[in-house]
Amino acid sequence: MTTASATQPSTSGAAAQPSAxxxxxxxxxxxxxxxxxxxxxxxxxxxxxxVLERAGDVGGTWRDNTYPGxxxxxxxxxxxxxxxxxxxxxxVYATQPEIHxxxxxxxxxxxxxxxxxxxxxxxxxxxxxxxxxxxxETTAGSxxxxxxxxxxxxxxxxxxxxxxxxxxxxxxxFHSAQWDHSxxxxxxxVGVIGSGASGIQVVPELAKTAEQLTVFQRSAPYIIPxxxxxxxxxxxxxxxxxxxxxxxxxxxxxxxxxxxFPQRRGIADFIAKIEATALDHLHAQVPEGELREQLTPDYMxxxxxxxxxxxxxxxxxxxxxxxxxxxxxxxxxxxIRTNDGEVExxxxxxxxxxxxxxxxxxxxxxxxxxxxxxxxWTQGGAAFACSTVAGYPNLFIMNGPNSGLGAGxxxxxxxxxxxxxxxxxxxxxxxxxxxxxxxxxxxxxxIASVDARAEDTVWLNGGCHSWYVDHRYGRLTTVWPDFMHKxxxxxxxxxxxxxxxxxxxxxxxxxxxxxxx
Amino acid sequence: xxxxxxxxxxxxxxxxxxxxxxxxxEPTGHVEQAGRSIPIxxxxxxxxxxxxxxxxxxxxxxRGSFWAVYPILTFTRRVVAFDxxxxxxDAELTLADAVDQLRxxxxxxxxxxxVALVGYSFGAVxxxxxxxxxxxxLASLALVAGWSKTDRHQLLRNDLWQRLRDADPESLxxxxxxxxxxxxxxxxxxxxxxxxxxxxxxxxYPTQIMRLNREIDITSGLARIDVPTxxxxxxxxxxxxxxxxxxxxxxxxxxxxxxxEAGHAVxxxxxxxxxxxxxxxxxxxxxxxxxxxxxxDHA
Numbered sequence: 001m002t003t004a005s006a007t008q009p010s011t012s013g014a015a016a017q018p019s020a021x022x023x024x025x026x027x028x029x030x031x032x033x034x035x036x037x038x039x040x041x042x043x044x045x046x047x048x049x050x051v052l053e054r055a056g057d058v059g060g061t062w063r064d065n066t067y068p069g070x071x072x073x074x075x076x077x078x079x080x081x082x083x084x085x086x087x088x089x090x091x092v093y094a095t096q097p098e099i100h101x102x103x104x105x106x107x108x109x110x111x112x113x114x115x116x117x118x119x120x121x122x123x124x125x126x127x128x129x130x131x132x133x134x135x136x137e138t139t140a141g142s143x144x145x146x147x148x149x150x151x152x153x154x155x156x157x158x159x160x161x162x163x164x165x166x167x168x169x170x171x172x173x174f175h176s177a178q179w180d181h182s183x184x185x186x187x188x189x190v191g192v193i194g195s196g197a198s199g200i201q202v203v204p205e206l207a208k209t210a211e212q213l214t215v216f217q218r219s220a221p222y223i224i225p226x227x228x229x230x231x232x233x234x235x236x237x238x239x240x241x242x243x244x245x246x247x248x249x250x251x252x253x254x255x256x257x258x259x260x261f262p263q264r265r266g267i268a269d270f271i272a273k274i275e276a277t278a279l280d281h282l283h284a285q286v287p288e289g290e291l292r293e294q295l296t297p298d299y300m301x302x303x304x305x306x307x308x309x310x311x312x313x314x315x316x317x318x319x320x321x322x323x324x325x326x327x328x329x330x331x332x333x334x335x336i337r338t339n340d341g342e343v344e345x346x347x348x349x350x351x352x353x354x355x356x357x358x359x360x361x362x363x364x365x366x367x368x369x370x371x372x373x374x375x376x377w378t379q380g381g382a383a384f385a386c387s388t389v390a391g392y393p394n395l396f397i398m399n400g401p402n403s404g405l406g407a408g409x410x411x412x413x414x415x416x417x418x419x420x421x422x423x424x425x426x427x428x429x430x431x432x433x434x435x436x437x438x439x440x441x442x443x444x445x446x447i448a449s450v451d452a453r454a455e456d457t458v459w460l461n462g463g464c465h466s467w468y469v470d471h472r473y474g475r476l477t478t479v480w481p482d483f484m485h486k487x488x489x490x491x492x493x494x495x496x497x498x499x500x501x502x503x504x505x506x507x508x509x510x511x512x513x514x515x516x517x
Numbered sequence: 518x519x520x521x522x523x524x525x526x527x528x529x530x531x532x533x534x535x536x537x538x539x540x541x542x543e544p545t546g547h548v549e550q551a552g553r554s555i556p557i558x559x560x561x562x563x564x565x566x567x568x569x570x571x572x573x574x575x576x577x578x579x580r581g582s583f584w585a586v587y588p589i590l591t592f593t594r595r596v597v598a599f600d601x602x603x604x605x606x607d608a609e610l611t612l613a614d615a616v617d618q619l620r621x622x623x624x625x626x627x628x629x630x631x632v633a634l635v636g637y638s639f640g641a642v643x644x645x646x647x648x649x650x651x652x653x654x655l656a657s658l659a660l661v662a663g664w665s666k667t668d669r670h671q672l673l674r675n676d677l678w679q680r681l682r683d684a685d686p687e688s689l690x691x692x693x694x695x696x697x698x699x700x701x702x703x704x705x706x707x708x709x710x711x712x713x714x715x716x717x718x719x720x721x722y723p724t725q726i727m728r729l730n731r732e733i734d735i736t737s738g739l740a741r742i743d744v745p746t747x748x749x750x751x752x753x754x755x756x757x758x759x760x761x762x763x764x765x766x767x768x769x770x771x772x773x774x775x776x777x778e779a780g781h782a783v784x785x786x787x788x789x790x791x792x793x794x795x796x797x798x799x800x801x802x803x804x805x806x807x808x809x810x811x812x813x814d815h816a
Contacts, residue, residue: 078816082815082816225707227707247815248778250815250816251778251813251815251816252701252705252778253816254816255787255789255790255816258789258790258793259585259787259788259789261789262585262588262589262788262789265529265588265592266529266530266536266537267529267540267588267589268529268536268537268538268539268540269539269540269584269585269588270585270588271536272539277709280709300536409816412816453592455528456528456529456530456592461529461530461534463534482592483789483793485789485793485814486793488814489797
């Protein structure tokens with residue numbers, strides 16, 4: 001792994017620990033979201049904040065997902081902070097080590113490291129109305145904070161498949177996000193469960209050395225070509241010498257991604273184009289026959305994430321690779337029993353995704369009555385402006401409900417949320433106020449508007465079972481059902497009107513002022 | 518709340534869960550004007566913001582100009598587009614005739630209140646001419662890649678177009694590709710999209726519109742336009758170069774100006790950017806005061 005920074009992130013958090021008992025702001029997580037907010041706070045001269053990180057390094061998803069072939073499927077010039085452009089991206093779609101190095105370098109350069117307490121997993125965070133503070137218990141001790149920002153991400157807690165006998169398997173078995181780098185697939189019979197974004201990156205890599213690779217596919221994904229190339233030294237130098245060329249590229253990539261959103265709204269012309277692109281790709285790489293049929297999706301394109309790969313399909317033409325689609329009956333001590341028979345395995349890799357709908361962090365945040373945020377969500381995740389939750393004052397969620405994307409860069413969403421939070425903090429400072437909370441009515445109104453938009457999307461109409469939907473309630477809670485541009489307009493600029501500040505409705509105050517004037 | 522908003526949207530799905538057909542192919546109805554039927558495409562969803570009326574460009578059809586932009590606008594708005602009817606037997610199309618047809622469509626679409634008129638390219642000329650003639654009838658006006666007076670640069674291209682149209686269709690196709698799209702967009706297409714663009718460029722524009730394009734001069738009417746106006750210029754436009762949009766911005770008193778990094782075919786190169794710009798503007802035309810150069814919110 002390349003490490004761009006000379007300084008290793010500290011694992012002790014010694015610098016922050018003594019003053020960390022109380023901080024104005026506590027940020028949970030140091031991935032793209034938490035780190036981005038921390039950088040902006042530092043740049044504004046804020047020093048009274050702490051970042052609680054459960055692991056020993058920054059980077060979140062890009063620290064954890066070290067599996068062979070791990071790469072981003074959004075272009076790096078867009079999938080990076082607008083306020084820290086990187087002219088040196090090696091290629092259109094950077095791989096995990098390069099993205100992780102980018103984040104580590106950002107943490108060091110921006111002076112954020114001293115604020116981070118590593119190995120501090122949040123156990124519970126409870127609102128204390130008397131103190132007007134949050135009380136946080138972590139594996140690195142107790143903290144209090146005026147404001148809490150959860151930046152724990154959607155793709156952070158591995159989800160294991162609900163398959164009978166999984167715990168019985170007696171040979172090496174691990175999730176793609178917890179890759180066992182001591183494991184050598186050479187000469188081994190390896191099974192992979194899952195063919196989503198991680199699976200299709202892992203499979204071509206494992207196939208290179210495994211004696212036999214069996215991919216257990218639950219549903220076939222749509223895959224389009226990966227239009228990828230390395231940037232030449234000349235191009236990198238151009239981006240450095242003329243930063244406006246990098247900005248123009250970024251804008252072009254942004255609007256190119258925005259133009260994919262109508263696919264998700266089921267617009268026939270857009271669906272036809274992207275479906276033809278995907279099926280042509282399959283047909284160009286896999287000859288007619290049973291294999292091609294097994295790799296042909298049975299739902300509307302976009303209902304699940306559209307994947308990009310040039311080497312996934314060809315992998316199945318190798319002699320040492322098999323695609324198993326008959327359905328898993330159970331896992332045994334030595335393999336997997338399918339409806340077609342038993343496959344003996346020396347190792348099993350679970351590429352089964354993450355807990356994205358029922359976010360684990362929301363089970364650790366409690367209101368003044370001890371009710372967890374997850375419990376308060378009787379119909380699945382819901383936050384005003386995708387940021388604030390009634391009953392949970394002085395708390396902002398990043399990458400929470402309806403903040404993911406089916407077509408675009410999550411970094412744009414993260415930066416929108418940073419703007420929102422900074423706007424709220426500015427407002428509170430100017431008003432010399434201390435407690436801010438959204439009303440339930442405003443939250444419900446916002447969610448009704450999101451739900452109405454979700455109704456017309458392929459995510460709810462496309463005939464698939466995806467992690468975008470909270471299947472307990474049939475609601476689209478994970479992704480934003482509109483353009484990124486709309487997210488920034490609706491959830492990227494703080495407006496106090498619908499909040500209660502220090503017990504008084506802001507809008508009510510204004511109306512009264514109007515009357516007296 | 519949910520139900521009301523859901524009704525306000527035009528769903529992409531039929532009640533039985535199957536996808537609707539492509540838009541702007543089959544007209545939803547016709548507007549009768551001077552003894553002829555103008556095909557219209559009315560999304561017919563009920564929204565509180567003004568209805569949007571789209572005026573297509575020199576390609577001659579609503580689908581040609583707006584296949585990508587129209588459906589996006591219907592997410593939040595009632596949108597009405599139409600196909601301009603050309604005189605029979607290759608008789609000359611006049612600007613007055615085009616304005617008359619637009620007037621009939623606007624009248625049809627204005628039942629619930631003044632509409633937001635949006636014209637693209639030649640359609641922007643027609644829309645601006647209409648707005649100058651009919652003060653007080655519109656909620657707002659958006660002029661995308663439009664112009665007010667045909668100049669030497671445009672005549673040169675138009676000359677070449679006229680010469681190649683019958684004599685050398687393959688060269689005409691190349692001329693169209695060269696001038697419709699920005700260089701960056703052309704270079705960046707993959708093989709599949711490039712083949713599609715080439716195919717689309719084999720359909721010649723109607724000669725009657727191309728002849729009328731030579732004669733445009735609506736300069737004297739611009740000062741009479743009294744509605745909030747958004748002028749959208751395209752940075753790399755080789756058909757209607759940027760100076761035309763800047764001239765419109767200068768001449769229309771209540772105008773604001775947005776520049777999009779695209780060639781003339783902005784609705785193909787940046788459909789989402791164009792559609793959300795129109796949506797944002799028509800919801801709140803005064804968000805940016807007259808004279809504003811609308812800041813680009815960089816990604």
